[in-house]
Amino acid sequence: MINIIIALPKIEDARGIRSILLKNGFHVTGVCATGAQALSQINGLNDGIMICGYKLHDMMYSELHDCLPAGFDMLLMASRRAMNDCFDNNIVCLPMPFKVHDLIDTVSMMSRTMMRRQKKAKQKPKERSAEETKLIKEAKELLMSRNNMTEEEAYRYLQKCSMDSGTGLTETAQMALAMFH
Numbered sequence: 818m819i820n821i822i823i824a825l826p827k828i829e830d831a832r833g834i835r836s837i838l839l840k841n842g843f844h845v846t847g848v849c850a851t852g853a854q855a856l857s858q859i860n861g862l863n864d865g866i867m868i869c870g871y872k873l874h875d876m877m878y879s880e881l882h883d884c885l886p887a888g889f890d891m892l893l894m895a896s897r898r899a900m901n902d903c904f905d906n907n908i909v910c911l912p913m914p915f916k917v918h919d920l921i922d923t924v925s926m927m928s929r930t931m932m933r934r935q936k937k938a939k940q941k942p943k944e945r946s947a948e949e950t951k952l953i954k955e956a957k958e959l960l961m962s963r964n965n966m967t968e969e970e971a972y973r974y975l976q977k978c979s980m981d982s983g984t985g986l987t988e989t990a991q992m993a994l995a996m997f998h
Contacts, residue, residue, distance in 0.1 A: 822865060853875055864888025867881065869893060894911045909927060960975070
C-alpha cells in the first residue's frame with residue numbers, strides 16, 4: 818500500500834482528486850491545503866507520493882519538495898507554463914487541465930516504481946555492526962577450536978543453525994557462545 822497525500826490550495830479540488838483515486842483503488846492517507854499540513858501528515862511515514870499544486874497557501878511546490886523524506890516522490894499538477902521551471906529535479910509533472918485516465922496512469926506508474934524500489938531495498942542485505950561481526954567471529958573461533966572445524970565450516974554451521982531455529986545469525990552466535998562458556 819502506497820501512502821498518497823494530496824496538497825492543493827483549494828481543499829475542494831484535493832477532495833475531488835481523492836475521490837477519483839479512491840474509486841480507482843488507491844489509498845489516500847491525507848488531504849490538505851497547506852504545505853505545513855502536508856508535512857505534518859507525512860510525519861511518521863517512510864515513503865509515499867505527494868500530489869501537490871504549484872503554489873500552496875504557505876509555500877511553493879519546490880519548498881515542499883525540499884522538505885520531503887527521501888522515500889517520498891512528488892507529482893506536481895500545474896499549468897504547462899508553470900511547469901517549465903520544474904524539469905530535471907526528480908518531480909513528476911502532470912499538466913493541467915488533465916484527463917482522469919492521465920492522473921490514474923501517472924499515479925499507477927509512480928506506485929509501481931515505488932513498490933519496485935521497496936522490494937529492492939528489502940532484498941538488500943542488512944549491514945552488521947562491528948559488535949555483531951565480533952560476536953560472529955568469536956563464535957566461529959570457538960567452534961573451530963572445540964570442534965576442529967575450518968572457518969568456512971564454522972560459519973556454515975552457524976548459518977544452518979540460524980536457519981533451522983529461525984533466529985538471526987548474530988543471535989545464533991550469542992547462543993553458541995553462551996552454551997560453550
